[in-house]
Amino acid sequence: MYQQKKKMGTKKIIELGVLICIALWLALFAVNYVRYTESKSLILALHLTHKYDDGVTEEYVGLGYVYRQYKRNSVSREEMVPFWVPIENPKALPDLPVIDPDYEVPENIRRQDKFRGLLYYFNVQGELLGTYKCLNSNGYCNKAFSGHDSFNLLEKDPVTFGNKPRTLGMIYDKYAFVDDSAPQDISYGDPAYSRIIYLYRFLDATMDEDGRDPEILAKFADVKELTFDENKNLGYGEDYKYIVKSMDKHLWGLIKIKENGEIVEVLPYEYESISYDIDTGYYILCKNKKWFVYDLNKEKVVSVESENPIYDVWVNANKTEYIKVGVDRIVGSEEFTDFKVYRIDGKALLDGDKITAVFPRGKFLFYITAKDNYLRFMDYGKYELYKVKLNFWRLKHDELTQPAFVIYNETENYLTLRIYDTRKLSYKYDNKVINTIRWENND
Secondary structure, three states, rough: EEEEEEOOHHHHHHHHHHHHHHHHHHHHHHHHHHHOOOOOOOOOOEEEEEEEEOOOEEEEOOOOOOEEEEEOOOOOEEEEEEEOOOOOOOOOOOOOEEEEEEEEOOOOOOOEEOOOOEEEEEOOOOEEEEEOOOOOHHHHHHHOOOOOOOOHHHHHHHOOOOOOOOEEEEOOOEEEEEOOOOOOOOOOOEOOOOOOEEEEEEEOOOOOOOOOEEEEEEOOOEEEEEEEEEEOOOOOHHHHHHEEEEEOOOEEEEEEEEEOOOOOEEEEEEEOEEEOOOOOOOOEEEEOEEEEEOOOOOOOEEEOOOOOOEEEEEEEOOOOOEEEEEEEEEEEOOEEEEEEEEEEOOOEEEEOOOOEEEEEEEOOOEEEEOOOOOEEEOOOOEEEEEEEOOOOOOOOOOEEOOOEEEEEEEEEOOEEEEEEOOOOOOOOEEEEEEEEOOEEEOO
């Protein structure tokens, strides 16, 4: 006789449902716990962000538990806790170090920039404006010099490689960039070198019309000048703008410093390289490994895009704009940068092989070809005006070597070159005077 199966009772259904929910909860908890150990956000959780003066706390609220990421100066850690554990909220800490102005300031009779471990700031009348005591470097801090990026274009271009970095001058006679990097076994320029730059307000309360104590206004990973004073050998910012590298992203941006100490972001921190051309007022930018020339006043790109670094931009006498592009090459045992010159719209002007240096002028340019050791002069119509045979082609030199030539004197109509006989250091050279109007030798 057929017997009908008994229906599951309500109690059993509830018990089974509870077991299934517990199993699902345990599975979800296990998955989220693994994600927590990997510092990943939780799945099927409510995401909340709590903002504070010194950072944020990310909170992921799950079923009975909470995952928190504390991203603050006062607390920096992660936790996964039951929902009843309150969020930690300590007193906010400032991101920048606090200056202690209460220290003895020795009299600096000679008005040196640095004296007995302190940095001194004097105005043009020789009056002391303020001092800075090193925070990170045990007395080894300095007034910051203008740095460079990882491409280090000034060192790779034989025309500019010998330029020494300039100390950055005061800003409004109130602020200055300080290099307070901790001592390291490696030197600046090494990719592993860590630079700490502070924008420092050095006026003390007795001299400051606002009555504020000296303070650090910002912290950067590096800084570059835009312009310079040749007489004082100091670097400055054009219209108080400076190229700076952010501490978190380690990318370059452009800021403007106002007289009241406000820092305005002009270009965002998203560039691998930023350099400024004083003559044209253009910025040479590299973003996502693409190089281009940017007109900040018009807020637009004015050049074609290049996959290779742009070293220079200039305007010739006919108001035509050009760029110099460099490609690193190794040919046999020779390592050099091969330069090309293009019109800013991309049309080639000078694109021969093994051009290791280019010197632009208003009505002409001259360049070295390593293939035959010639220094060639050419107008902007590609017509060769003159050429000089060199004994070798390298321009980079040190205390034991000398360059192929140096520009000894230059006027509107004449160019005097000192051409060296040998690469090894010596005093043997020939002077060659070139008439840049009639293009004839005037030795």
